[in-house]
Ligand code: TRP
């Protein structure tokens with residue numbers, strides 16, 4: 001077909017950033033944005049579990065010296081806050097002590113900001129620092145508190161310059177009904193709430209008979225954790241021991257994307273769970289949950305180590321605002337002719353198996369279509385249940401071929417099944433074929 005005025009270069013709606021951070025060759029040069037935000041992210045550190053355990057030993061000593069607990073309103077709680085705050089201050093954080101009153105006693109939230117990053121895009125990481133009255137609260141929740149402290153110190157050691165602004169929070173009076181975190185969220189003006197791009201919660205991550213549970217909430221955060229554990233070949237499960245039972249709940253209720261990790265409380269490990277994770281079936285994940293025996297002996301070091309590393313991975317990855325690293329990928333390289341209009345659509349199938357749960361919000365579709373005029377083509381991704389996701393509309397687009405990547409929010413689709421790339425030619429004369437395509441979860 002000859003080039004008519006109507007086939008002038010039109011706006012390109014496809015976002016063509018490839019995994020390599022380059023703009024796909026098919027993107028007209030004049031429309032390509034500068035590849036500024038795609039620089040390689042720094043490698044997340046391996047958090048030394050010995051350092052996390054040293055913090056737990058300090059929290060245990062604080063409890064021992066203060067009547068056996070670190071509960072809201074008790075001396076052991078304030079001493080815990082002082083310990084964490086001193087470490088953060090020495091590492092260059094800007095710390096803020098927020099006070100509130102609950103059950104007639106003063107409570108404290110400790111907030112620590114890492115200077116720099118985009119003030120309008122804040123990644124927040126939090127854990128409750130209080131125990132119940134019954135004991136020192138080393139797994140619940142010295143474990144989360146110590147792991148995020150060591151992650152914050154690792155941020156300082158790395159001199160990290162993340163894209164996002166990083167903020168950490170240690171909450172008071174969680175055991176009285178998430179009092180501290182509710183107070184913090186309620187104290188934020190709407191404009192400040194809207195700047196928090198995500199909140200990561202860690203409450204009980206070193207359970208002595210551990211499971212590996214990921215909160216089933218924001219898809220990007222969830223996928224980040226799943227990707228980390230997939231890299232260790234450790235199966236995870238969705239956290240079901242009580243949605244909304246920790247400090248992420250007030251953030252979620254305020255419309256902030258949330259996620260987190262959990263190694264189990266008083267629920268019983270099943271035989272199937274013991275099979276894949278080790279440990280003892282028929283026994284609670286944490287037999288000392290909310291009890292006096294939740295001491296520094298009540299920790300599984302391996303779980304604490306893995307979860308601490310997963311936290312650092314998430315802070316580095318989500319804080320750098322780089323795309324979630326790709327999961328499994330499937331390709332079809334068989335050519336499929338795209339007949340000239342008028343003709344029905346053609347499809348190229350890919351059978352996906354072995355991908356647990358739903359597709360991510362960042363499902364990536366790489367398309368390679370050879371064609372003499374791509375403006376003729378309407379391209380859809382068809383999910384296994386037939387739902388169509390429009391990748392590209394027809395229109396004046398005076399170039400050949402479609403060689404580009406699309407990001408699709410397919411988080412409501414089960415990943416396993418037959419996905420199809422559907423291509424329809426809606427204008428006469430130019431023709432071509434699907435050369436190959438790929439879907440990455
Ligand atoms: N501190 C929480 C509580 O006492 C522990 C807990 C139980 C939890 N179930 C959970 C934390 C699920 C996160 C997710 O209720």
Ligand code: ZN
Nearest residue numbers: 140141203204
């Ligand atoms: Zn807890």
Ligand code: CA
Nearest residue numbers: 427428429430
């Ligand atoms: Ca045509």
